[in-house]
Amino acid sequence: MRHYDCIAIGTGPAGQKGAIQAAKLGKRVAIVEKRQVLGGAQINTGTIPSKALREAVLHLTGANHKGHFGRTKSRVSEITIAELVSFSQRVIRHEWDVIRDQFDRNGVDLLWGKARFTGPNELAIDGPGGEERLSADRFLVAVGTKPARPASVPFNERTIFTSDEVLRLNHLPRTMIVVGGGVIGTEYACIMAALGVQVTLVEGRNRVLGFLDQEIADAFQYFMRQQGITLRLGEKVERIEEVEFVNGSTHQLVQAKLESGKTLRAQTLLYAVGRQGVCSELGLANVGIEFDDRERLEVNQFYQTNIEHVYAAGDVIGFPALASTSMEQGRRAICHAFGCCDVTNYNTSLFPYGIYAVxxxxxxxxxxxxxxxxxxxxxxxxxxxxxxxxxxxxxxxxxxxxxxxxxxxxxxxxxxxxxxxxxxxxxxxxxxxxxxxxxxxxxxxxxxxxxxxxxxxxxxxxxxxxxxxxxxxxxxxxxxxx
CATH class of the missing domain: 3.30.390.30 (FAD/NAD-linked reductase, C-terminal dimerisation domain)
Incomplete structure (x- = not known):
């Protein structure tokens, strides 16, 4: 059985930075990834692809400068999702190479497979070559989250989908309902509106992005409406279904029935209400670690779980769940784990928040x-x-x-x-x-x-x-x- 000073689970931003920090402290380090690609949601379905998509849209449509330079959206009808995704994929492939190179240069062992705790200091890795057992003194759980997919929503990845499937759309819809006024929902609503898609955003609270300063949030809502986005605030979705709509000819549409009695219809629906953890797959009961109903872990100010040698960082510990904060959380967790760096003098309340909307x-x-x-x-x-x-x-x-x-x-x-x-x-x-x-x-x-x-x-x-x-x-x- 191979033994490490530290094993990180997940190659997203928290796992990456934590593993590299441990290696720079001279520790023997491994990092485990269950998918066939590196980088977690940050690289593959979240931060990088959505921001790359945004930049491609702004460049192709001139949305940022339309008012000043007289640019129009005349090219939008020529733009396909495939064009935009091809730009995102180039960025994603580059980031894969960067991460792999960082692991190699710092001597971090990259292990492919699903990790599961079998004891307080042991992991079983179910990889391509079968199961392998590893042990470590300390662990960093950085498994991230996935989009929430309630059983009541009939997801089909074509017309009803989450943010993970947006990049796989094979056409640009004319209309879209976005359910959820958080960071993901508002970013994609603005991107689609910039492409000329008629967007209706439904949010259960009375404003989008409730953690923002109210004046800024109010200004943003004004900008969204100026882009043609319809905001249904203080509304909750009761039922989502596919329906046939006859208007000269028969069309398949997505229908969202609101608790207020309103009915919304569109060609597509993006469901962006919350994210769900994946902690149930990790065998945490074998260590004595519990998680909440959304499979998130509770940590102290040092990012320790209730078991002191098991740390957690990134989306798996909840808000703010940003790539930038996750990177620093992972690094600080490892610094505390090995007592080699003093990070207590840095003010965690000064983490910035960035929303890449329009x-x-x-x-x-x-x-x-x-x-x-x-x-x-x-x-x-x-x-x-x-x-x-x-x-x-x-x-x-x-x-x-x-x-x-x-x-x-x-x-x-x-x-x-x-x-x-x-x-x-x-x-x-x-x-x-x-x-x-x-x-x-x-x-x-x-x-x-x-x-x-x-x-x-x-x-x-x-x-x-x-x-x-x-x-x-x-x-x-x-x-x-x-």
């Missing part, structure tokens, strides 16, 4: 609603892209950056961006917040011109000018103007 959205830190609930006094500084030369050049006059500033200390409490480059732009605010910076940092520093980074300077001026009125006449008054 337009992009990103945030770091607190929302206005959280600050109000916690009784923290703040002011909001706003910079609209239409005020920024770079925004004008890019043709994005609707984007916005919002900076939340503590009323007393002027420390940055949160940064929220919607518009072109949001997921890149947010990292400036993240860095300043991590270094305990204040709004004056942006006022007193120079930014390249013209850039979207200037938004930080404008937002700082805007917020401090508001605070100048609050503290007028005191020694703490801020004398700034724009």
């Amino acid at each position: 337009p992009e959205i990103s945030m770091v830190g607190k929302t206005e609603e959280q600050l109000t609930a916690e009784g923290i006094p703040y002011e909001a500084g706003i910079a609209n892209y239409r005020e920024i030369a770079r925004g004008q050049i890019l043709g994005d006059e609707l984007g916005m950056l919002k900076m939340l500033i503590h009323q007393d200390t002027h420390k940055i409490l949160g940064v929220h961006v919607i518009g072109t480059g949001a997921t890149e732009l947010v990292h400036i605010g993240q860095a300043v917040m991590a270094l305990d910076g204040d709004a004056e940092f942006f006022v007193n520093n120079v930014f390249n011109f013209p850039t979207l980074a200037e938004c930080y300077k404008v937002a700082a001026y805007n917020g401090l000018n508001k605070l100048n009125h609050v503290y007028s006449g005191t020694c703490e008054a801020v004398s700034v103007s724009l």
